[in-house]
Amino acid sequence: MIDGRTTNDRPLLCVENLKVYFQSNGARAHAVDGISFEVREKETVCIVGESGCGKTVSALSILGLIPTPPGEIVDGQIIFSGQNLINLDEKTMQKIRGNHISMVFQEPLTSLNPVFTIGDQIGEAVRTHRHIDTETLYRYCVQLLNDVGIPSPKQRLNDYPHQLSGGQRQRVMIAMALACDPDLIIADEPTTALDVTVQAQILALFRSIQKKRSMSVLYISHDLGVVSAIADRIYVMYAGIIVEQGNTDQIFRAARHPYTQGLLASLPSLSKRGKRLYSIPGSVPNPAYRPEGCPFHPRCRHRILSCQKEYPGMCDYGEGHLGRCPVLFETGVCSK
C-alpha cells in the first residue's frame, strides 16, 4: 500500500479468538487470550507489543509448536487456506511446516545446527518436502543463497554456522525458510539480535523477497521503527490481547489506544533531542494475574472508573482501524 503494492482481499491465514494458556506452578498464565487477526495474500502484517505480551506464543501456535504439557490451545481457530490447523494431526502439520508456512527465528546465532554445514541444512530444508536429485539440489541451494544476498554462495555452502556473521546466519535462516516457496513466512523478531545496519539490510531483503515471490509475511516485532518500514497492516498486542489494529498510516498517524500512543511517544527521535524520553509507567502485568477490566488500566493516563470493571470489544473507527479501549468506548467515538 505504501509503495503501491496491491493486496488481495482473500485472507490466507485467519486466526479467530485464539486462546493459549500455560499451566505453571498451579497458576494459569493467559499468554494469548482471545486474539483474532488475518493475513491476506501478498501482505505484510506486523504484530507489535512489549516483551511477554504473547507475540511469539501466537506465532508458535500457528505452526502447532506450543510445548503441550505446560501450554494448551484452549479455544479458537487458525484457518490457513481453508484448513483449521488446530484440528490437524502431527503428520499433516509436518507437511505444512516449512512447506506452506515457514518461520524465521529471533536468534540467528543459535538457530542453525552447529555440526552441519550451511549446504547440508538448506538442502535438508528442501529435501524434507521435495524430491530432488543432488545436482539440482546443489544448484538450487546456490540460487537460494544468492537470492538472500550472501556473497560467494558456492564457498559458503561448505561453511559451518560458526564461520558466518550474525547477519549472514540470519540470511541463511531466511534462505531455509524460502526453500520450499511457502505461502506464508512467520518472522519472529528476525532483526532483534542484529545491529542496525544489518537490520536495515535484512528488512530490505524481506521486502524484495516478498515482492519477487509474492508471499505473505507475518512479522513479529517490538521495534516500531522496523514495523513502520515494512508493514502493510499492524496489530498492537498487549498482555495477550489485541488492543488496536489498522494499516500503517492509521497506527502511526492516528493511534487511538493510549497504549499505542504511549509506544509511539517513547520512540526516540531527533526532534526530542535533549528531552527526557517518555516511557509508559509500570510494566506488563503477570499473565497469570491480570488486572480486572482493561489490562492496561493500571498504567493508563486516561483511565476512568469503568476501566477497572468492564472491558468492551473492538470499536470501529472506520477503514479497518479498530481499537479496544473503555475510555474511547464511553466517549462515544466509536460506532459499534
Place this chain on the structure above:
Amino acid sequence: MNPVEKKLNNDFYIESPLPPKRTRMQEFRRLFGQNRLAILGLFIFILFFCCAVTGLFLTSGSRPIFDPAMVRLQEKLRPPLAKPNLDSLQPQEVPVLGVYLMGTDDLGRDVFARMLQGAWVSLTVGFVAVGISVLIGIFMGGIAGYFGQHHIRTDHVLLTLALILGTGLVIANFTFIGTVILLLCLAYIFYSLSARHGSTKKETPALKAMLHSNAVSVDTLIMRIVDIMLCFPSFFLILTVVALLPASIYNIMIVIGLTSWMGTTRFVRAEFLSLREQDFVAAAKALGLSNFRIIFRHIMPNAIAPVLVSATIGIASAILTEAGLSFLGFGVPPPHATWGNILSNGKNFIFDAPWLTFIPGIAILIVVLSFNLFGEGLRDIMNPKLRERH
C-alpha cells in the same frame, strides 16, 4: 528504493577474496597434536589393532603359522627368547621364528602365539561390548531426554508387568497360570482398541479413570531403571549371568555390554535435556522434520562427543572385565587363549616362570592405559573448558 535494495534486485555480487579458514577437522588435529599422551595412546591403540588383526590371521586356520594350541611337553616353561631344543622336536613343532619370543607355558605352548590369539579376543570384546552398551545407552538416553515429559498411563504399565509375569510363568513351566495371564492381557488390548473406536459413552467410571491416569513420566521410568542397574555390583552380576549361560566369548561380550550402558544413558540424557531447548531444534521442527529425524540427525551429532569419550574408556574397562572373568575361570573356555586365562594359568608358576604372569599383565596394562589416555585426550579436545588449562 535504497541502495541495499537496488543491490539485491540486480543480483550484484562480487566473489570476495576468502581469508584462510580452519575447518573443524584442522582445529581438531592441531589440538590433538599438542596432546602428546593422547598421541601415544592412539599410536599404541593402532599398534594393538594391527597386532590383533594380523594375530587373527596368523593363528587361525587348520595349519596356522603361529599355532597357539601346539603342545610340546618336553619344552615346557622355557624363558623368553630361549632357543628350541631341535633334537626333541618334530619339524612341524619348531616355532616359526626359531625362538620362543615370549617363552612357553606349562604345556610347552608358545606364549607369543597365544598372546596374538588373545589380542583379537580382547579387541573384539572391547569393541562389541562397548558397541552394545553405547547403542542401548544412546537409545535409552535419547528417549529419556527427548520424550521425558511424556507420561505413561497406569494401564500400560500394568499391562507390561502382566505380560512379563505371564511370559516368565510360561517359561518357568507354570503353563496354566501363565497362559491365563497372557490371555487376560490380550483381552484387555482388544478391549481398549475397540473402546477407542466406539467412544460414545460420556461417563468415565472411577476404575477406568484410574487406569487411564498418568502413572509415571518416561524420564522417571528410564532413569530409575538406570539407578536400579547401577545398584548392582556389576562384576558379580556378570559372574552370575556368565555362570548360568554356556561359556562362550559372545555371551561375555553381550553380558558386558548389557551391564555397562547406564553411564552412556546418563550422558546422552543430560545432553539431550539441554539441546532439546536449543533454537535449532525449534527451527528444525518449524521446517517440518519428524521427531525421529530431529533426534538422530540433529541432536545426536551434538551429543556424541561425551559418548565417544566414555566409550573409549569403556573399551578399556571391558577388556579389563573380560581379563578378570577369564582369570577367574568364567571367561572364554580353555583351548582358546585370552590374556586373562594366560595370566590365570601363569599364576601357578609365578616363581618358576614369572613371564607367564608378567607378559599378559603388562600387555593388559599398556592397552588399557593407552585407551584411557586416548579417551582423556579426546575429552580435553572436545571440551573447550578443559582446553584452557593446557
